[in-house]
Amino acid sequence: MERTVGTDIRRPEGPDKVSGRAVFVADLATPGAWFGGTVRSDVPRGELLGVDLDPAFDWDRVRLAGPAEVPGANVVAMINEDMPVLAEREVRHVGQPLLLVAAPDAETLGAALAAARPRIAPLPAVLDMEDAPDVLHEILIEKGDAPSALARAARIIEGTYRTDTQEQMYIEPQGVIAWPPDASGCTVVRGSMQCPFYVHKSLVTMLGTRADAVRVIQVETGGGFGGKEDYPSVLACHAVLLARAAGVPVRMIYDRHEDLAVTPKRHPSRVRHRTSVADDGTLLAMDIDVLLDGGAYTTLSPVVLSRACIHAAGAYRCDHVRIRGRVVRTDHVPYGAFRGFGAPQVCFAVERQMDRIAGALALHPAELRRKNMLRVGDTTATGQRLETSVGSVEVMERVLARSRFDRHAWRSAGVAREPHDSQGARKRTGVGFSFFFHGAGFTGSGEELLKARVRVELDQGGRAVVETASTEFGQGTIAMFTALAADALGAAPEDIRIAAADTSRVPNSGPTVASRTCMVVGGCVMKACAELRARMSAASGDESGPFADRARAFLAGGGDGLAEVVYASPPGLVWDEEHYRGDAYPAYGWAADVAEVEVDLDTFEVRVTRFLSTVDVGKAIQPQLVEGQIEGGSLQAIGFAHLEVVTTEGGRFLQDRMATCIIPGTLDTPPIEVELVEVPFPHGPAGAKGVGELPMDGGAPAVASAIEDALGIHVDHIPATPERLLDAWLRAHPEEAL
């Protein structure tokens, strides 16, 4: 019975957050702690000859750690072990860590860092992904026979689409604190992170030690969005080396400049589409080429490419599809995880391609989508037959009903929109649309390999303690688990406690990524709770009275108050990793967005004036939290579309501060009108699927589509900055060029 699921409980951790009591990493009191810093490369590629230490500085005041101080393997263990904790000879990117310094105070640290000068013999750097020779990972997806179908095609529509990188811009910069090994030899790290067991694994590898000699604890984390998926492993390795060298706790908390300069951002992309379409708009064949810039090391790139390729054909039915994907190595700062994980890039491309097709056939964009959208019984590009929980029609029709976009004369079939005056400026308005899906959970056999584990345990006070490694960093993990556990136990939210993500206390339920926390881990939480409930009622046969009393009585009667569950994938899922065929995800979230914009014809500045999103999440466990996720994700997507500029020069990010690395503020933000649709997923907890990443995918193409509607020019490269729009406008209107 659902009592708490579907209602809005308050965030259990909320009172601490609104009163200043919540303890983030920088807030931890660490008497006697030193400050850690990093000497870095200032060139993208070269050979490290040494780090000169200026004799004018008294080096006895600080402690240093270089590659020689790494006790185990000098690698940050992620997918591949190619990224060193500290460079030894080869320098592969600007900002690469070379030498670590700990000092008793920030001032001394600053002086020491300024007195350490790397000597690097520069080498030619590879900075353009188009001619990068090193392929980090490739994927080929084939359905039907796209090359033959395209060879026969009467009409082929082609487009090339680009997205630049994007900064996560969590408001709390990255930070960890490491303690030197305690009396039992255990190294403890606390920090801002999404995935404590990732950090744990990298420390065990770097220290060459036993799993129980490392303990990683997540503290309150001020946003992540993927940005705190892999990088905390790097930071933790550094802080641990320094804590060992200094013999005291070491705080490594980046300021905003350092965070912006060296932490991973969204992979830049270039996607080419060649599509064969029938006169009525039916997609006959799609050939898609995906290229991502991976940066200097593998990090998470193969998995980002995987998600990109699987989503590259969009939420459309097509019998002949070929998707070729490559992520290449360049000498950029390694790119990494950012909400959507490759899907926002390819969703931008395929949605722009759909608009291009609509324009070429003089079909309404909504009509073209209606004709080709995936429905129950259709198969995706990987050949997955969609059996259940497909909200495609609902989300599309509802957002159209709310926005009346299908009655809007998009690009006016060639008729230019009249500019109108608004406060003395020449402006044009436009409306755009996008339709998309996002796979929930790890790709393919990922969940099977991981085997997430979850424990629920009754404590002496009669509360149920939920133990997982899933972290809260704003999405509402704590409230969501509380609601699921309360209902599964027949308890009230007050009877539930969510344990801190401490690797020495909780089982490994996997990383908090990939929109998997609710569907996968939440499902395990419910199962464990149901098992406990069954034991309790078998013991007493009575479910009346307060849960805590019953739980205490159950324990007093010798009942076993500990339940552990290992995740089992829904039955019947088949995935062929070698050929990228089969059931890529257990379920997909579905959504459609409409954006309205106003473009200033003199400055080419874009203002998004209204944004609508209709989303099928299966079941909203906590509707207010789900809305919050969708609103926040949509705004990040709007920023990605036109506002958030991150550029590189010589391998360096040019935007090194918040004043230049812009994210939307309240005045850049339109009203975001979210509507939830619930097409339940039978294997998800209470019918839920994932929601975290989905809203990041569709906003950018919807905004680009609206700009295209307003200006009548193609918007194929985002962010659509005024400079880019002016360029495109002048190409279309050479008579206006001065």
Add this chain to the structure above:
Amino acid sequence: MNGAPDTSFTFTVNGESRTARCAPLARLLDVLREDLRLTGSKEGCGEGECGACTVLVDGVAVNSCLVPVCQVDGAAVATVEGPGLEAVREAFLAEGGAQCGICTPGMIVMTKAWMDECERAGRAPTAEGARKALAGNLCRCTGYGKIIASAVAAARGESR
């Protein structure tokens, strides 16, 4: 720190008189967080761009990362930990205005400043007004809708 010798500064924080001995140009944010161990005010940028460090000085909202402590000698400083914010906190809880919580202290203090301003000016608190008042406070989680709703609910005294 800034060359000048440490000096004593006395001001009230959340109604209590406090004294800090520090360099005159020490940032108010650091004095609050380190010397006085009031870590509710956050540092998101250190350059006046994010508003996470917002506090009130004599009722006026400032970015405490930009204010040298010598400027608040004798002043009244109010932070997110202080009294008088119950209605704002309640509204942020009820309306879902706090997600990760790192921008929240600044949002709450700025909301309070806006409410006081509306009251002084006899202006009705509107969503548009809140949007403008919070323009200097960045949030990456919420998309702002629920923050604006929280601010308006607090100002109208109608949080559910």
